[in-house]
Amino acid sequence: MPQLPAPAYPAEVRARLEADAKEVIARYPDSRSALLPLLHLVQSEEGYVSRTGMALCAELLDLTTAEVTAVATFYSMYRRRPGGDYQVGVCTNTLCAVMGGDAIFDQLKQHLGVGNNETTEDGKVTLEHIECNAACDFAPVVMVNWEFFDNQTPESATQLVDDLIAGRTVEPTRGAPLCSYKETARILAGFPDQRPGAVEATGGAGPASLVGLRLAKGEELHPKVVAPRGESARAEAPQDRPQPGAEHLSSHDAPQQTSASDPEHPAGPAAEEGE
Numbered sequence: 077m078p079q080l081p082a083p084a085y086p087a088e089v090r091a092r093l094e095a096d097a098k099e100v101i102a103r104y105p106d107s108r109s110a111l112l113p114l115l116h117l118v119q120s121e122e123g124y125v126s127r128t129g130m131a132l133c134a135e136l137l138d139l140t141t142a143e144v145t146a147v148a149t150f151y152s153m154y155r156r157r158p159g160g161d162y163q164v165g166v167c168t169n170t171l172c173a174v175m176g177g178d179a180i181f182d183q184l185k186q187h188l189g190v191g192n193n194e195t196t197e198d199g200k201v202t203l204e205h206i207e208c209n210a211a212c213d214f215a216p217v218v219m220v221n222w223e224f225f226d227n228q229t230p231e232s233a234t235q236l237v238d239d240l241i242a243g244r245t246v247e248p249t250r251g252a253p254l255c256s257y258k259e260t261a262r263i264l265a266g267f268p269d270q271r272p273g274a275v276e277a278t279g280g281a282g283p284a285s286l287v288g289l290r291l292a293k294g295e296e297l298h299p300k301v302v303a304p305r306g307e308s309a310r311a312e313a314p315q316d317r318p319q320p321g322a323e324h325l326s327s328h329d330a331p332q333q334t335s336a337s338d339p340e341h342p343a344g345p346a347a348e349e350g351e
Contacts, residue, residue: 081131085121093132097114097136112151115129115133116153116262118133123155123257125155152206160199160202161199162240163219163222163257164203164240165218166216167217167219173216174215175216176216180230184203188201192205214249221256223251224249224251253273253274253277
């Protein structure tokens with residue numbers, strides 16, 4: 077059905093967004109290249125990309141609203157409707173699913189009483205499944221406002237969302253401290269994170285991610301010997317050898333009895349093919 081024109085922002089909001097938008101647009105030789113960060117900018121205002129936000133982007137960049145809408149609907153990081161303060165994304169791509177991502181997602185749906193891309197009644201948490209969080213060596217991975225929570229289990233993920241809803245301090249496995257979804261959107265628009273120590277805390281890739289790079293540089297890696305699943309004992313490496321990545325093991329280095337691939341949680345067909 078035809079829609080009325082999008083309502084305008086209040087004058088003071090529009091003036092502030094225009095000033096920020098001019099700063100963003102000035103970074104690019106072609107103004108239309110600023111569309112992605114501008115969409116993050118308007119998302120930081122309302123928590124989603126509204127019709128009003130898209131109309132403003134179109135006006136400032138001399139684009140049609142159809143062109144802006146085509147971009148805003150293509151990328152999953154742009155919300156099309158209001159959501160929670162915390163976007164909790166559970167990776168359900170192949171490796172994370174095998175390691176327990178599907179079990180985590182099912183547990184959170186039941187625990188929060190929401191489905192995919194739905195928000196809790198208190199407006200705190202929006203739950204979504206993500207195809208890949210680009211952190212396979214720490215599977216299963218959950219992201220909150222795009223910060224990593226590695227090697228999760230259904231129990232730890234449940235505690236995580238409970239802490240978010242209760243307003244307790246939650247620390248990512250690696251990366252910057254958590255902030256709200258709107259604050260995250262403003263940072264993604266290209267504006268500096270003003271929180272003390274936040275930039276220094278972002279760090280880099282986890283140790284498991286860097287093993288290939290270290291091998292390429294010719295560094296010697298001292299192997300860790302990990303006991304098979306079901307055995308509690310693990311062979312000890314000599315104490316004088318540094319253990320790379322010991323401060324943050326990947327679930328592949330230290331398998332846990334929590335993934336859906338454990339014997340207690342069988343996955344796949346129970347019978348042989350053809351039976």
